[in-house]
Amino acid sequence: MDQWKAKLIEVGETYPWYxxxxxxxxxxxxxxxQELPLIxxxxxxxxxxHQTPDPALAVYRTSGTSSGRRKAIFYSEEDDRRYVEIKTRLFGKLLEGSGCRRALADMGTGHAAxxxxxxxxxxxxxxxSISFELPIERHIEALTAFRPDLLYTMPSILDHIVYASGDPRAFGIRKIILVGEIAPPQWQRNMAQLFGLDSRDVIDTYGSIEIGTIAYYSHDIGRYLLVDNMIAEGIGTKELGEALEPLGADESVLVLTSLVRSMLPALRFVTYDVVRDLRPVIVDGVxxxxxQSIVKRVGRELKHGEKISVYDIEQVVYRHLEDAMVRVKMHNNALVVAIQSKSATEEAARIIQKELGECIPEIGLMIQNRLLGNIRVTLLPEGERMENGQVKNKKLYY
Structure with a gap:
């Protein structure tokens, strides 16, 4: 029997509504x-x-959905065991030969943390481990005192660490593993340079609280590779039936089937993440x-969200600024890119503003067709609080 068909029987038994x-x-x-319905x-x-929780299951709650209610995601002991096993194998592979002996988890909340x-x-x-809820000064103190070889963190937190530290190289970090947000290649290269690392020592991983670990970036292949026991499909926005604009020719919404996740109907689960160039490759004969990359998210609540990629915007910013925290928001139908950086100048802001319209065709076309107002790049002074202080902030705000 095909693995997905065995999974179909299992899901039907676990969730009669399916x-x-x-x-x-x-x-x-x-x-x-592909004949099965999309989740x-x-x-x-x-x-x-929003089902009544089984007391035997672990419950992880995420931020509110479009309904305003927090999502509850359930894990059994078996789910947790498999999750830890998959991630342990992956991290062991990523750290092979690195000589790392000490690790600091500087994360948000949730399953990964x-x-x-x-x-x-x-x-x-x-x-x-250290909680993201503590002031950034405490994070710097932990890094200075513990001197981890491996830092496991999120891109937003790493931005704050760089901004608050005098010299990131002084921490002595050998490897940085990322999770939780988009990490454009130029940003990763900038981070590696700031921490005195080779670009291969900054490794991005991709997962979700619903599915678990999904993929990791292979510097050898130059692409994200899916973990074992995960089946991936790419679909267009039309297949979602949610009146979303079409995607680019090489873009698709990622749909996943997990063969190991039990307390979720993980058959053709729609991530709403848009990836580029989804295709199989041969790695060590397999x-x-x-x-190639994760570029944005789509959804009914995102006006123009299917066209505006925070990934592409940050790629432009990080070409000109090595250290920067970026917030992208829509205000009165205009795109505002707020930047906080020690090295930013008004001239750099003007160049970035010009390139955003020229280098990202979707944005330029929306401005030309008056679907979007002009782009505005603003520089925030040091110490000023950025729009929305949440940890996971690499998204489009309204």
Whole structure:
């Protein structure tokens, strides 16, 4: 039996409501995975996110959805065990030959943060963790005192560390593993230089609280590679049926089927993340699914969101500024890019503003067609609080 078909039977047994989406068909009547319904946010809102929690399950809650209610995602002991095993194997591979002995998890909340120390323990690493809710000065103190070889963190937090430290090289960090937000290649190269590292020592990973670990960036291949037991598809916005604008020719919405996740109907789960150039590649004689980059998210609540890529905007900013914290927001139908950087100048801001319209065709065309007002790049003075102080802030604000 195909693995996805066995998963279909399992999901139907665990979630009786799922069988109602199949139009009366039995598992053996489906000839391909693509015949199954998509698990969209609307489906999960109706049947999953707000169900009465089983006390035997761990519950992780995320930020509010379009309904205004926080999403609840459930993990069984088996889910947690598999999650830790997958991530331990991945981290062991990424750290091979690095000589790392000490690790600091400087994270947000959620599943990745809560399991980090267990993963480091399995790898035999002396480890500590620090909450993102503490002032940045405490983060600097922890890095200075503990001097970790490995820093496991989020791009936004790393931005704050760089901005608040005199010399990031002084921490003695050997490897940086990222999770949680978009990390454009130019930004990664800038970070490596600021910390005195080779660009290969900054490694981006990609996951979600619903699915778990999804992919990691391979410097050898120059692409993101999906982890084992994950089936990926790319679909267009039309298939979502949510009146979204079409994507670029090489872009698709990532849809995932996890063969190891049990307490989620992880069959054709729609991530709403847009990836570029999704295709299989051969790695060590084995075919693996891969993509070039994650560029944006789409959704019904995002006006123009399917066209505006924070990834592309940050690529332009980081070509001109090595150290910068960036917020992208829509205000009165105009795109505002707020930048806080020790090295920023008004001249750099003017160049960035000019290039944003020229280098990102989608934005330039929207301005030309009067769907979007002119771009405005603003420089924020040192110490001024940026728009929205949340940890996960690499997104489009309104």
């Amino acid at each position: 069988t109602g989406l199949l139009g009366g068909r039995q598992a053996e009547e489906f000839g391909s995975l 969209t946010s609307a489906v999960l809102e109706a049947h999953y996110y 809560s399991t980090a120390t267990a993963i480091f323990d399995r790898l035999g690493l002396d480890n500590r 075919e693996k699914m891969s993509f």
